[in-house]
Amino acid sequence: MAEWLTLAEAIAAHVRDGDSVALEGFTHLIPFAAGHEIIRQGRRNLSLVRMTPDLIYDQLIGAGCAGKLTFSWGGNPGVGSLHRFRDAVENGWPGPLELEERSHSDLANAYVAGAANLPFAVLRGYTGSDFAKVNDRIRSITCPFTGEVLAATSSVRPDVSVIHAQKADWKGNVLLWGILGVQKEAVLAAKRSIVTVEERVRSLDAPPNACILPSWVVTAVCEVPRGATPSYAHGYYERDNVFYRAWDQISRNRERFTAWVEKRIRNTQSFAEYLMLQSDANGRAVCP
Amino acid sequence: MNALYSDDEMMTVAAARMLRNGAVCFVGIGLPSTAANLARLTQAPDVVLIYESGPIGAKPPVLPLSIGDGNLAETADTVVSTPEIFRYWLQGGRIDVGFLGAAQLDRFANINTTVVGSYTKPKVRLPGAGGAPEITSSAKEVLIILKHSKRALVDKVDFVTSVGFLTGGDARQKLGLPGKGPAAVITNLCILRPNPRSQELEVVSTHPGVDRTTIAESTGWDIRFSEECGETEAPRVTELDVLRELKARTAAAHGMVADEA
Numbered sequence: 001m002a003e004w005l006t007l008a009e010a011i012a013a014h015v016r017d018g019d020s021v022a023l024e025g026f027t028h029l030i031p032f033a034a035g036h037e038i039i040r041q042g043r044r045n046l047s048l049v050r051m052t053p054d055l056i057y058d059q060l061i062g063a064g065c066a067g068k069l070t071f072s073w074g075g076n077p078g079v080g081s082l083h084r085f086r087d088a089v090e091n092g093w094p095g096p097l098e099l100e101e102r103s104h105s106d107l108a109n110a111y112v113a114g115a116a117n118l119p120f121a122v123l124r125g126y127t128g129s130d131f132a133k134v135n136d137r138i139r140s141i142t143c144p145f146t147g148e149v150l151a152a153t154s155s156v157r158p159d160v161s162v163i164h165a166q167k168a169d170w171k172g173n174v175l176l177w178g179i180l181g182v183q184k185e186a187v188l189a190a191k192r193s194i195v196t197v198e199e200r201v202r203s204l205d206a207p208p209n210a211c212i213l214p215s216w217v218v219t220a221v222c223e224v225p226r227g228a229t230p231s232y233a234h235g236y237y238e239r240d241n242v243f244y245r246a247w248d249q250i251s252r253n254r255e256r257f258t259a260w261v262e263k264r265i266r267n268t269q270s271f272a273e274y275l276m277l278q279s280d281a282n283g284r285a286v287c288p
Numbered sequence: 289m290n291a292l293y294s295d296d297e298m299m300t301v302a303a304a305r306m307l308r309n310g311a312v313c314f315v316g317i318g319l320p321s322t323a324a325n326l327a328r329l330t331q332a333p334d335v336v337l338i339y340e341s342g343p344i345g346a347k348p349p350v351l352p353l354s355i356g357d358g359n360l361a362e363t364a365d366t367v368v369s370t371p372e373i374f375r376y377w378l379q380g381g382r383i384d385v386g387f388l389g390a391a392q393l394d395r396f397a398n399i400n401t402t403v404v405g406s407y408t409k410p411k412v413r414l415p416g417a418g419g420a421p422e423i424t425s426s427a428k429e430v431l432i433i434l435k436h437s438k439r440a441l442v443d444k445v446d447f448v449t450s451v452g453f454l455t456g457g458d459a460r461q462k463l464g465l466p467g468k469g470p471a472a473v474i475t476n477l478c479i480l481r482p483n484p485r486s487q488e489l490e491v492v493s494t495h496p497g498v499d500r501t502t503i504a505e506s507t508g509w510d511i512r513f514s515e516e517c518g519e520t521e522a523p524r525v526t527e528l529d530v531l532r533e534l535k536a537r538t539a540a541a542h543g544m545v546a547d548e549a
Contacts, residue, residue: 026341026370027356051370052355052418075415077317077354082415089413101402104340105374105422112371124379125422127463128398128451134407148464179341179356180369234358241353241542 002172002195002218007227007271010194010220011037018067019159020047022190023056026181027077028234031164032056033227033271034196039063040265049158051107051182052077055230055247058084061097062257063265070100070156072107079244083251093254101135106153111182113155114189125151161190164228165213166235167204168197172215175204178234180211187213196224198236226275243278293523295476296435298495300326300531301523303387303433303474311384312336314377314423317355319433320387322534323474325351329530338377340419342367350538355418374419378426381466386427388420390434392445395488395509396459397432397452397470399424400445407447420450429471436475442508453487460487477503479520488512493520 005013015021015038023031035056038046045067050057053074060066062084074085088097102110109121122141132138141152163183165176174195176183187193195213200223206212215221226233230240251257268274303323307313309332315324317339325348328335337346341356345365352360361367368377377383391414392400399420405411424430430452434440452470453460460469472492473480479493490512491503496519504511523531 027354028341028358028361071416073416073418078352086413090410101416103417103421104370104419105378108371108374112375123375123422124426124466127425127465128448128454128460129417129421130402130407130448131417131421178358178361179343179367181341181356182370184369185371232358234361239354239357244353 002168002174002215002221004172004200005220005222007033007037007196007222007224008041010222011041014160014192014194014219015043015046016159017044018046020049022049022156022158022161022186024050024161024163024181024183024186025228025231026052026179027239028179028181028232029164029176029183029228030054030056030231031162031196031227032229032231033224034162034164034194035060036265036271036274038065039261040268049156051104053085054082055244058082058247058251059261059265061085061088062094062251063261064094066097067095068098068100070102070107072102072104076244076247078241079248083248084257087254100137101131102138102153103131106138106151107156108182108185110153110156111185111189114157115185118155120152120154123151123153127151156189158186158190160192160194161186162194162196163187164196164224164233166198166233167201168195168221169201169204172218172221173204174213174215174218174221175206176211184211184213188217192219193217194220194222196222196227198225198227198233199223224271227271229275293528295495297523297528297531298520299433299435299474299476301527302479302495302520303431304330304527306431306472306474307332307335307385307387310334310336312338312382313385313387314338314340314383314419314427316388316418316420317352319389320431322351323433324387325534326527326531329534330527338373338383340370340373342370342373344368344377350541351534353542374422378419378422381426383423383427384429386423386430386467388423388430388432388450390432390440392440392442393432393434393473394442394445394452396454396456397473397482397487397489398445398448398454399432399450399452400447402447402449404446417449424450424452424469425465425467427467429468432470432473434473434475436477436503436506438506438508441475441506453482456487457485477506481514483512483514490514491517493518495520496522
């Protein structure tokens, strides 16, 4: 049964230094509040996994939480580069960042394999590309039936996966909808999982076949309204595109980034306080 | 260059015209998404747009800023999970056209979106593959749209992220990939297609007002012009109107000026 905790309690209990951690959410429902709390609690040497390490991983990498990154596309969508990610890879700041690079199709398949308790994923992928030269977890296997050579890649089994969803009921059953990404697979592939939700409700009132994670596959569930900001939560709030564009400037140099992290994350008590600092009286984002 | 439209508009219009009505198209974000949606709003109303975040049959009223914007989900025929998109829909052989951008593209249409320079000590770390490696191999054909420059169109890519024709000739064929590979490359100066024998990209159509010297000087290899090389039809008024309205709507929705959209 999932335990209802505060986000601070959940991160303290379930994310440890050196863990492999996947924070998933494909543009939609990105668990920013949880990422901030990991920074606030000063986790180190995490082996981060995420298909699309956008702003949330730029923040974790720049804040010095990461030792390794497994990923398939790292950019600020619609805006440009992730400057902290690039600084870590190109200049080793604030520390070296080991990369394990894959394609979207591979990582999606690798989460499915992890969720299915298999050691590797099989896909028709990578043929002709240079990936296998730089990643020894991309190998090949010959089909025993047809002789076709296919890509075989190690499954993803994080120590802990973190996602954000719209609702959970009092028992901790979780409901999410809209663009689902790999969140269900990430939770099922992980040893432990933390789910932050927009709201805690009496009943999910979900139709059959809705994407539900039963309470007993979730370790901790936390109520964090607007916890996916500046990404969006379908049915709750829109993507804060102003912030995504502002991030390009905030993150461009080390000093400005560090000052931002100090003021907005390390020196705030919670995501609610961060949101207050980050918004004007109408709840709209303000550029710092 | 004609002052009535920009070279970027010519590029987007030329790319949109390549998409036939009814095609099932796997769309990359940015330039491909702009062109694909222009096609949907002009000559290809029944094109099926699939985005890797999961929407199938998306009909966004404004251009998405990111690959998983809410308006893609809201307007889609269905939204499936990301593993399902790649496993059942792309690898399953259901995609007619993969529509991609590229940071670097070489003479055999191999795409690099990984690094400039060496992999371990990159000069520039690019975003990475996303869905492209499997799109270029599994989509029945691929269209590539990018801005023409010596830095973008290079003799040989620093890293093959997504395969085109590898070293040319029958090299791709020998790999046994399901898809035929890049069918055309659309830039702001011209349209290129692979030569049927060598698979080397050559210019098949120059955009109005663009001379061959400009193209040659903007290309990182000794570019050839096909014997049948003609001139691209200039954007029609209706095409420009629809494109500009789409961009204005997008800018208004995302709170930016129209040039950014």
